[in-house]
Amino acid sequence: MTPKRIAVLGSTGSIGQQAIDVTRQLPGFFEITALAAGRNTTLLAEQVVGLRPRYVFAAKRDAVLDDAIAAAGATWLPMEEMAVADDVDIVLAGTAGAAGLLPTISALESGKPVAIANKEALVMAGHLIRHAMLVGKGQLRPVDSEHSAIWQCLWGEEVNGIRRIMLTASGGAFRDYDPGQLAAVTPAQALKHPTWNMGDKITVDCATLMNKGMETIEAMWLFDVSMEAVQVVLHRESIVHSLVEFSDGSVKAQLGVPDMRLPIQCALAYPERMPEPPAPALDLAAVGQLTFGEPDIARFPCLGLAMEAGRLGGTYPAVMAAADEIAVERFMAGEIGFLDIPGVIEGVMEKHDSTPNPDLEAVFAADQWARSAAEVAPGVGRE
Secondary structure (H helix, E strand, O other): OOOEEEEEEOOOOHHHHHHHHHHHHOEOOEEEEEEEEOOOHHHHHHHHHHHOOOEEEEOOOOHHHHHHHHHHOOEEOOHHHHOOOOOOOEEEEOOOHHHHHHHHHHHHHOOOEEEEOOHHHHHHHHHHHHHHHHHHOOEEEEOOHHHHHHHHHHOOOOHHHEEEEEEEEOOOOOOOOOHHHHOOOOHHHHOOOOOOOOOHHHHHHHHHOHHHHHHHHHHHHHHOOOHHHEEEEEOOOOOEEEEEEEOOOOEEEEEOOOOOHHHHHHHHHOOOOOOOOOOOOOOHHHHOOOOOEOOOOOOOHHHHHHHHHHHHOOOHHHHHHHHHHHHHHHHHOOOOOOOHHHHHHHHHHHHOOOOOOOOHHHHHHHHHHHHHHHHHOOOOOOO
16 A cells, blocks of 8 residues: 655644644554644754655744754755645645645645645635635545534535534633623633644634634535535534534534544545544543533624625635734734734724635735734724
């Protein structure tokens, strides 16, 4: 059996590190051919020494990383070129923000499968990613646990038979807080997710429910459905990862312990099922009960803002995602409060003059405009 050769974009992030763990647990099935990261050159250098990839890229370079590249005999290569290299079979898009957009489009246009964990790329330019997939015959394989669940529920089904997609949400770190408590929460509190272990930005987005709002836009593009067909359901236990209701009323769900290694392995190995599970087995008797409810959009307005951006289309989703990124950075730096985050995003969206059916240039221009606007936008939740 020939190992599948993988380019891990965002190798030092949470998804990238877990993807590497998955490949190490299955020697002979996978080979890491390329590694790309942001500014964590220390960890990237360790990965290069341990994995000896053929290609390496980082947002910055230093002597330690250069020495590791030389020792491994690797070649420095931009991510867009990694994504189309002949000796790469699968691209894992695990970078944060807009950085993963061009490599994702390049890979799909060249006919490669992309295991996509980059929310912002689909939110910013889902129409362009979908076009690249259709033109180049590449394949999108969702890595988010919710979208992986939907994808698996759709195996063997006709997409036009979907009546409703139900995305489950844990509710984040502050699901039981009242508005008065939310006004005083700290970045350290926001980073304590009740069930998942993720990076800082996505964990804060889970606390505001912005992450779930972005996932509704992802679902729209991944599964070619309208925003009206996507529903968010609160599910504290994070055992049911999402559900699909079909035209005849049948409902499928995918269940598992909350561990990202399973959807990562699923995306990398498709259409095969690997012989060993990457995570502990689900014990429903030990779980005891599964609970569901409706999200409170009044208490967590970021969910509504994201869904509204998805309905409006054009460059609104790109502006929303960029404004959120800056608002989260400002919150983490102590510049604004937790309840200011949706205020910053809403203020930027209200000032935006959207471009319908934007090309890449328009998407990136909207992204840059929103970042600048969000840097100075006041929040509305500050006491």
